[in-house]
Structures are given as structure tokens and as C-alpha cells.
Amino acid sequence: MQLKKSNIVVLGNFDGLHRGHQQLFECAKVEAKKQTPEAEVIGLSFFPPPSWVLAQNPKQLLTSSEEKRDRLIQIGINKFIEYPFNNIVAKMSPEEFFRGVLLEQLNAKTIVIGNNYYFGKNKVGNASYMEQLGKKYNVNICIVKDIKDNNTIISSTQIRALIAQGKMLEAQTLLGYPYMITGEIVHGRALGKTIGFPTANISANLYKVYPPNGVYATKFKVKNKLYTSITNVGNNPTVKGVEKTVETNIFNFNENIYGEIATVYFFDYLRPEKRFDGLDELIKQISIDKEKVKILSYSSPL
Numbered sequence: 001m002q003l004k005k006s007n008i009v010v011l012g013n014f015d016g017l018h019r020g021h022q023q024l025f026e027c028a029k030v031e032a033k034k035q036t037p038e039a040e041v042i043g044l045s046f047f048p049p050p051s052w053v054l055a056q057n058p059k060q061l062l063t064s065s066e067e068k069r070d071r072l073i074q075i076g077i078n079k080f081i082e083y084p085f086n087n088i089v090a091k092m093s094p095e096e097f098f099r100g101v102l103l104e105q106l107n108a109k110t111i112v113i114g115n116n117y118y119f120g121k122n123k124v125g126n127a128s129y130m131e132q133l134g135k136k137y138n139v140n141i142c143i144v145k146d147i148k149d150n151n152t153i154i155s156s157t158q159i160r161a162l163i164a165q166g167k168m169l170e171a172q173t174l175l176g177y178p179y180m181i182t183g184e185i186v187h188g189r190a191l192g193k194t195i196g197f198p199t200a201n202i203s204a205n206l207y208k209v210y211p212p213n214g215v216y217a218t219k220f221k222v223k224n225k226l227y228t229s230i231t232n233v234g235n236n237p238t239v240k241g242v243e244k245t246v247e248t249n250i251f252n253f254n255e256n257i258y259g260e261i262a263t264v265y266f267f268d269y270l271r272p273e274k275r276f277d278g279l280d281e282l283i284k285q286i287s288i289d290k291e292k293v294k295i296l297s298y299s300s301p302l
């Protein structure tokens with residue numbers, strides 16, 4: 001892999017690409033302006049995430065690789081490398097990683113990290129060690145301080161916890177955009193149309209963090225258009241569903257979108273999913289839910 005010289009490499013896992021991660025890329029863009037025109041900003045993460053390989057514990061993620069890539073493009077970063085993480089990479093010392101990957105493979109002239117970034121075997125390399133290596137090899141090191149919101153450090157862990165509790169607006173504040181789930185529209189049991197509320201089902205992703213079962217005010221993007229919508233996350237107990245689904249009724253919409261890639265943006269939690277005594281009650285409740293969403297308005301960058 002031979003890339004252009006003088007690149008600015010931003011290191012991290014970037015799960016969620018939250019406001020803290022966005023800040024790293026903003027710093028990188030400022031650095032890029034100071035360098036030769038061909039200098040490129042490169043986001044560098046490991047995949048699979050080191051914790052999956054080392055702790056053998058594939059914890060759920062806020063963003064899939066595709067979602068991360070899309071969000072990076074949205075903030076003007078077109079080069080994102082997922083470096084394969086395995087037991088050989090895990091054994092590299094911080095200096096071996098610095099020299100072999102950052103200098104020789106990526107031609108880094110500047111490296112941007114958060115102040116709590118650790119690297120190399122057993123995570124022995126920290127930010128101050130990165131600065132020492134920078135001096136030794138004549139590479140600029142930019143260390144970005146944690147960003148806080150109301151005195152709380154913005155972190156992927158914190159955001160995962162908020163989403164797991166259905167605190168979508170709080171998660172949005174830390175992310176800088178509403179939590180999103182992207183996937184293919186797949187077939188369900190074709191009951192939705194029969195009760196007057198067709199719902200587009202997003203394919204399951206085992207590795208995504210899901211909000212708790214319940215009904216949410218959402219927006220839905222498909223074929224590059226954005227719609228107001230309402231989404232049920234759950235098992236459809238009224239109709240004796242088994243699998244957990246994410247299904248969205250899109251307002252003022254009547255198209256066949258099976259097979260399309262779509263995104264649901266979660267704005268607010270409305271109520272828990274319930275088991276109703278029959279379809280009539282379910283229909284009545286969904287009509288009430290939809291009326292509630294119609295009078296809400298959300299403005300946020302997506």
C-alpha cells in the first residue's frame with residue numbers, strides 16, 4: 001500500500017462518530033490546510049475492533065463500518081482504512097506500529113489522537129509516548145482533549161448506555177446527530193398492509209446497539225429522500241411475533257421499497273411496546289401514536 005506523502009492520520013475506533021470523534025477530524029482538516037495540497041486526511045481504525053479479538057467479546061456497536069464510512073464522507077473525510085486486527089497486529093509494540101503502519105504504510109506527517117488513546121501490545125503506548133515517537137521520527141502529533149457536555153465526557157460507552165435505556169434525545173446531544181440504523185428493507189409477515197399500517201422492516205444487524213422495545217418518533221431516508229415516520233422496535237406480542245424487528249410506518253408514502261437500503265433516525269421514545277387484546281386495540285393505539293408524531297417537530301443535522 002503506497003499512499004501520497006505527508007498524510008494526516010487520525011487514529012481511533014470512532015464508534016458512533018460522536019462529537020468527540022468529529023473534533024479529531026476537524027483538527028485534522030486544519031492540519032491538512034497547513035500542508036502540501038496533496039496531503040490527505042486518513043481515518044484509521046482496526047477491524048474487527050480489538051476488544052472482539054482480545055476479549056472474545058463482540059460487544060454491540062453504535063455504527064457499522066458502512067455507517068461510519070458514510071458519516072465520514074459527510075464531514076469531508078473520504079479516506080477511511082479499517083486495518084485488519086489479528087493476533088499478529090496485537091503483538092506489535094507501539095514503536096513497531098508507529099514505524100511499520102503509520103510511517104511506512106501510510107506516510108503520516110501528522111498524527112491526530114484523543115488524549116485517552118492507547119496503542120501497541122497490551123495498550124502500553126499512550127498519548128505522551130506517541131509524542132516521544134513523534135519527536136524521534138519527526139512527525140507532528142496533535143492530541144485532542146476530551147469534549148464534554150455538561151461536565152460529562154462524551155464517550156461511546158456513555159452513548160451506548162443512553163440508547164440501551166431509550167434516552168434517544170440525550171444520545172443525540174452527545175452524538176451530534178440522531179441515532180441511526182441503516183439496513184436493507186426485508187419482508188415481514190405482510191400483516192401491516194392488512195391493518196392499514198404498512199411497515200418497512202430493516203434487516204437485523206447482530207452487532208448494532210438497539211434501542212429498547214417501544215415506539216419512536218423517527219425520520220426515514222430511502223432513495224435519498226427523507227420522510228417523517230414512526231417506528232416500532234420489538235417482537236409484536238399482539239400478533240405473537242418472535243423475532244425482534246425494527247419496522248417503520250412512513251408518512252405520506254406508498255411505494256414498494258423491498259431490497260432498498262434505508263436509514264431510520266430515532267428522535268424520541270413515545271411508549272413501550274404492549275400486548276393488546278386484539279387488532280382493533282392495536283390499530284386504535286397506532287392511530288393515536290401517529291397523531292402524536294404529526295405535531296412533533298425535530299430539527300437536527302442528520
Ligand SMILES: Cc1cc2nc3c(=O)[nH]c(=O)nc-3n(C[C@H](O)[C@H](O)[C@H](O)COP(=O)(O)O)c2cc1C
Nearest residue numbers: 188189190191192199230232236237238249273274
Ligand atoms: C407505530 C407502531 C406501533 C406499534 N406498536 C405495537 C405494540 O405496542 N404492540 C405490538 O404487538 N405491535 C405493535 N406494532 C407492530 C404491529 O404488530 C406490526 O406492525 C404488524 O403486526 C405488522 O407486522 P409486519 O410488518 O410483519 O407485517 C406497532 C407498529 C407500529 C407501526
Ligand SMILES: Nc1ncnc2c1ncn2[C@@H]1O[C@H](COP(=O)(O)OP(=O)(O)O)[C@@H](O)[C@H]1O
Nearest residue numbers: 188189190192193198199200250254255256257
Ligand atoms: N407508508 C409506508 N410505510 C412503510 N412501508 C410501505 C409504505 N407504503 C408502502 N410500503 C411498502 O410496504 C411494505 C410493508 O408492508 P407490510 O404489509 O408491513 O409487509 P411486511 O410485513 O413485508 O413489512 C414495505 O416494505 C414497503 O415496501
